[in-house]
Amino acid sequence: xxxxxxxxxxxxxxxxxxxxxxxxxxxxxxxxxxxxxxxxxxxxxxxxxxxxxxxxxxxxxxxxxxxxxxxxxxxxxxxxxxxxxxxxxxxxxxxxxxxxxxxxxxxxxxxxxxxxxxxxxxxxxxxxxxxxxxxxxxxxxxxxxxxxxxxxxxxxxxxxxxxxxxxxxxxxxxxxxxxxxxxxxxxxxxxxxxxxxxxxxxxxxxxxxxxxxxxxxxxxxxxxxxxxxxxxxxxxxxxxxxxxxxxxxxxxxxxxxx
Amino acid sequence: xxxxxxxxxxxxxxxxxxxxxxxxxxxxxxxxxxxxxxxxxxxxxxxxxxxxxxxxxxxxxxxxxxxxxxxxxxxxxxxxxxxxxxxxxxxxxxxxxxxxxxxxxxxxxxxxxxxxxxxxxxxxxxxxxxxxxxxxxxxxxxxxxxxxxxxxxxxxxxxxxxxxxxxxxxxxxxxxxxxxxxxxxxxxxxxxxxxxxxxxxxxxxxxxxxxxxxxxxxxxxxxxxxxxxxxxxxxxxxxxxxxxxxxxx
Numbered sequence: 001x002x003x004x005x006x007x008x009x010x011x012x013x014x015x016x017x018x019x020x021x022x023x024x025x026x027x028x029x030x031x032x033x034x035x036x037x038x039x040x041x042x043x044x045x046x047x048x049x050x051x052x053x054x055x056x057x058x059x060x061x062x063x064x065x066x067x068x069x070x071x072x073x074x075x076x077x078x079x080x081x082x083x084x085x086x087x088x089x090x091x092x093x094x095x096x097x098x099x100x101x102x103x104x105x106x107x108x109x110x111x112x113x114x115x116x117x118x119x120x121x122x123x124x125x126x127x128x129x130x131x132x133x134x135x136x137x138x139x140x141x142x143x144x145x146x147x148x149x150x151x152x153x154x155x156x157x158x159x160x161x162x163x164x165x166x167x168x169x170x171x172x173x174x175x176x177x178x179x180x181x182x183x184x185x186x187x188x189x190x191x192x193x194x195x196x197x198x199x200x201x202x203x204x205x206x207x208x209x210x211x212x213x214x215x216x217x218x219x220x221x222x223x224x225x226x227x228x229x230x231x232x233x234x235x236x237x238x239x240x241x242x243x244x245x246x247x248x249x250x251x252x253x254x255x256x257x258x
Numbered sequence: 259x260x261x262x263x264x265x266x267x268x269x270x271x272x273x274x275x276x277x278x279x280x281x282x283x284x285x286x287x288x289x290x291x292x293x294x295x296x297x298x299x300x301x302x303x304x305x306x307x308x309x310x311x312x313x314x315x316x317x318x319x320x321x322x323x324x325x326x327x328x329x330x331x332x333x334x335x336x337x338x339x340x341x342x343x344x345x346x347x348x349x350x351x352x353x354x355x356x357x358x359x360x361x362x363x364x365x366x367x368x369x370x371x372x373x374x375x376x377x378x379x380x381x382x383x384x385x386x387x388x389x390x391x392x393x394x395x396x397x398x399x400x401x402x403x404x405x406x407x408x409x410x411x412x413x414x415x416x417x418x419x420x421x422x423x424x425x426x427x428x429x430x431x432x433x434x435x436x437x438x439x440x441x442x443x444x445x446x447x448x449x450x451x452x453x454x455x456x457x458x459x460x461x462x463x464x465x466x467x468x469x470x471x472x473x474x475x476x477x478x479x480x481x482x483x484x485x486x487x488x489x490x491x492x493x494x495x496x497x498x499x500x501x502x503x504x505x506x507x
Contacts, residue, residue, distance in 0.1 A: 007342065008342065008346070011345065011346060087345065088345070091345050094474075098312070098313055098314070098337045098341075099337055101307075101312070
């Protein structure tokens with residue numbers, strides 16, 4: 001990134017002069033991302049909707065990307081900027097790996113992303129915020145870890161589960177009630193889709209599973225074997241089983257009272 | 259005040275070429291061979307930290323012999339060129355041909371500029387294609403010329419001898435274990451026909467494997483996997499015709 005700054009500064013997101021604007025600009029925004037850890041890895045998932053004000057800008061946007069072999073980013077916020085930020089982040093991790101002959105530590109990757117978000121602060125204050133969720137498998141500590149961010153680049157590690165984006169409050173509620181430390185990989189993928197379903201249920205900007213168009217949430221799993229994205233068949237299977245249960249219980253599984 | 263002697267341009271260039279060639283000939287060789295599923299790079303290199311073979315981009319890798327600091331410099335330049343290209347345009351727009359051209363320009367400029375000493379390096383840039391016919395291998399000698407190679411190529415000390423040994427024995431459609439055996443055989447008859455035994459610890463092996471599901475096709479073959487491949491080929495060799503080199507591996 002420093003090399004890019006010296007060599008072709010116009011390619012860096014922070015280096016473009018912005019015209020003065022009055023009020024918020026209407027641009028596609030990505031919405032809800034959720035993540036949860038399980039023994040041996042971490043799951044990161046996102047819904048498929050992008051909204052522009054009250055309009056659905058895109059039904060099948062993908063908001064979860066592999067950052068490298070052992071980590072992934074999910075993005076909420078201004079879609080165009082977020083996609084570019086992820087692209088630059090991927091590039092930087094790969095570049096570092098090739099130049100140094102070693103992979104950055106998970107902390108190092110998380111810090112780098114933090115700097116990139118901070119670089120976008122000017123635009124964030126004009127309403128073009130990007131707020132990612134970063135998840136990865138820490139090969140040193142041998143466990144999955146989640147990092148969440150705010151618009152100023154403030155980074156905090158989340159233990160267990162996390163969510164970001166407009167539907168995050170509802171997703172967090174669902175995760176809180178359903179999450180347990182000893183879930184299996186399979187159960188955790190169901191958990192995150194449940195949380196996304198609840199987010200879509202209460203937040204108009206979050207898209208639920210679309211059975212008619214066959215658009216299902218993107219679910220990714222990172223373990224010691226690396227990054228893996230569930231195939232459409234697998235994620236549709238999870239979504240269908242959830243929808244089936246919700247036909248009887250529209251509010252989803254019940255947690256115990258005490 | 260002394261007047262400089264007149265040196266004819268031909269002589270000056272010949273001297274520079276001679277200087278570079280001698281520097282390159284001092285080091286151990288690297289061989290690059292095509293096999294059914296890709297391209298394999300084999301170098302004799304006891305160091306685990308200083309690589310002679312490395313990844314440049316998705317389908318492109320780089321091998322070099324000569325002075326470490328000089329080819330490392332070129333390698334970093336190549337990675338930067340490739341990453342910048344891929345980010346500005348698209349990952350598909352990064353090609354070995356483009357990269358080889360940049361290297362040729364750099365090496366050529368350095369070779370003919372009077373103020374600098376010529377680089378004592380010889381490079382190979384290879385790109386794996388969708389099928390063996392689409393594979394590209396370029397050899398870049400110290401003076402900035404480009405040679406388009408097919409099948410098998412050797413650079414470094416004794417490269418002529420190793421190269422002709424490989425040319426006689428390499429054919430299309432060999433498996434990874436077969437080409438690896440050929441490569442190790444060629445490298446171990448380095449010193450005027452006298453055989454040495456090269457163990458897995460002394461070798462640096464990497465492949466560009468077109469069957470890899472990931473976007474990045476480059477992979478180092480390390481430790482146990484390498485010794486397994488070497489053993490597999492040794493076992494088949496003893497069965498057929500060469501009982502001599504199973505000594506201690």
